[in-house]
Amino acid sequence: MAATVVLFTRDLRVHDHPALHEAVRRGDLVVPLFVLDPTILRRSARNRIAYLVEALTDLREALRSRGGDLFVRYGDTVTETMRVAEITGAGAIHLSYDVGRMAQRRQRHLRRAAEGSRLAVTTFPGVTVVPPLEVTPAGGDHYRVFTPYWRAWEAHTWRRRLPAPQRLHVPNDLPSERLPDATLRDQGRGPLSPERQRGGESPARQRLRTWLDSGIAGYAEGSDMLAADATSRLSADLRFGCLSPLELAREARGRPGADAFVRQLAWRDFHHQVTAAFPGIARQDYRSRDTTWVSDxxxxxxxxxxxxxxxxxxxxxxxxxxxxxxxxxxxxxxxxxxxxxxxxxxxxxxxxxxxxxxxxxxxxxxxxxxxxxxxxxxxxxxxxxxxxxxxxxxxxxxxxxxxxxxxxxxxxxxxxxxxxxSSRRPAEYPLPILDPEGAAGTGARPLG
Structure with a gap:
């Protein structure tokens, strides 16, 4: 029986997962795989690693409830994926298309490594509502301004939402590493926030239902009001793919007051199509303005x-x-x-x-x-x-x-x-480091 490796990356869910759906539809043995790359972990936020650990645990439970499992490896993603494909005799590797520089490099290296093994590497939509390269302007590779992109995005025919698989079959003799525990977060950077939300598809879908039932109707009116906390709080769930952005957009579209929220999903897609064309977005000016920056x-x-x-x-x-x-x-x-x-x-x-x-x-x-x-x-x-x-x-x-x-x-x-x-300013609260209404970019500190 043929096998297909489904490489999970930023798509840690079973609902509306095109790469997984297609592997199950083909009737192959399915090898759900996640690779923990220490190089990536060392550069990741501790908050995101903590969310990831919870999301992987939730994903494994969802797959096991359907007769499957999540196989975990530690090491370089391409190397470990190819090793698992060889062990299982897989003929195909499926993964969701992503746009960052590292993700694009990983996709290229995986294709190159698979060439000599007669492995078909196929990328699928799933990280955005509309795939980044699917809506383009006449004579250009991507939209540089949001409003015309928004019009094209709204007019575009979205793919259908896919159900979670009822059953899947996995190899019986493929060993798997232990799922990581909370100590993995100590490999990352930055603080661990005490009030961060829990990760995983199950809590994400609960948040989704709460938002659609009792939050989205007031989004347009209240989303900018800071104290109201009238936003969806689904951004981390989308970032890790514990929620499908397409499913969210389809569920939201047409509900009272939802237009402003769906527009934010279009903004998310807009930035992804920009990054697909300009993967250096984290380091290079997209448009040079010849700004003189202050070292402070x-x-x-x-x-x-x-x-x-x-x-x-x-x-x-x-x-x-x-x-x-x-x-x-x-x-x-x-x-x-x-x-x-x-x-x-x-x-x-x-x-x-x-x-x-x-x-x-x-x-x-x-x-x-x-x-x-x-x-x-x-x-x-x-x-x-x-x-x-x-x-x-x-x-x-x-x-x-x-x-x-x-x-x-x-x-x-x-x-x-x-x-x-105010004469009642608490002594423990600092004076401003500069005039908040002063000249832009001066770095001057007239008040501190």
Whole structure:
């Protein structure tokens, strides 16, 4: 009986999984495989490794409940995949297409390694709603501006949603390494957030049902309000593929108030198609603006710690450290403060986010950082977010600030947003490291 290796990467689920579905449909023995590459783990956030450990455990349980299993290997992904294919006599390798530089390199190396073994390597959709290379403008390889992409994305015919397999057959004599435990996270970088959410397809699908039943209707109205926490909290589930973005989009589409949320899924796809064409997005300016950046090691450290003395910025940075997550509006405010007000290079901020975020995704994280910094896909490259006005508009009662900056808990809203102008400013809360309404990118520190 022929065998097909299904290499799981950022698609840790059984529902709507095209690569797995096709292997089962063919009637082959299926070899669900995940390779833990120590090189990748050393560069990963501890928060994401913790989520990964939980997601792999959940995936193995889902596969075993269907007669299968998840086979685990440690080492280089291509080497171990080829070794498993040889042991099982597999004739095909299936995996989901991904866009990051490392993912594209892995896909190329896997194809090259398989050439001499008469192995068919096939990539499938599954990481995005619309595959990155499926919607392109006339005369170009990708869309550089969101609005025309959004129109094409909406008009595109989406693939059908695929059911989870009822049964699958796996080799009986293939050994598997133990699933990793929580100690694996110690190999990674950054802090381990005490309030991060649990990983895995089962809790992700519970969050999905809760969001669709009681959250999405108020998204357009409340998603920017920082204290309301009216966002889906599904970003990490999408990043690890514990939820299918296509299934989420199909489930959401047409529901009351869902248009604004579905548009965010299109933004996610937009960044992925940009990264597919420009895999250097995490290090190179997508559009050069000839910006002069400021070197500010001390200021960067204070920004990272949520100690800038600008409450709305500090609240966002502390939410990130506490939860491994940050509200999207706070991401814009904190990123603009670092790049536009402090004048620090966008890679410094993008790298910190990537070191802490559970949902850290190359395309979305760095695509958004470049958008804010003016080097990316924003059609208004000089856009700035004034932190004080943003606080007044999106945290009018000061609730978000007081939630994450407890030093300010005893102040009213105006004082919580402007504590340096209040006689009641707590002594333990720092003065601003610079004027939040001062000239962009000066790096000056007139108030600290």
């Amino acid at each position: 090691t001390e200021g960067l450290a204070l920004w990272r710690a949520g100690q800038t003395g600008v409450p709305i910025v500090d609240a966002g940075m502390r939410q990130l450290l506490r939860e491994g997550f940050m509200h999207n509006r706070a991401r814009l405010i904190t990123a603009s403060f670092l790049t536009r007000t402090m004048g620090v290079h966008w890679t410094c901020g993008g790298d910190h986010f990537h070191e802490v975020l559970c949902d850290g995704d190359i395309a979305d994280n760095y695509g958004n950082w470049q958008w804010v910094a003016g080097t990316g896909n924003d059609t208004r490259p000089n856009r700035r977010f004034n932190p004080l006005r943003q606080a007044q508009r999106f945290d009018p009662e000061g609730e978000y600030v007081r939630r994450y900056v407890p030093e300010l808990a005893g102040l009213d809203a105006a004082e919580a947003h402007w504590p340096w102008r």
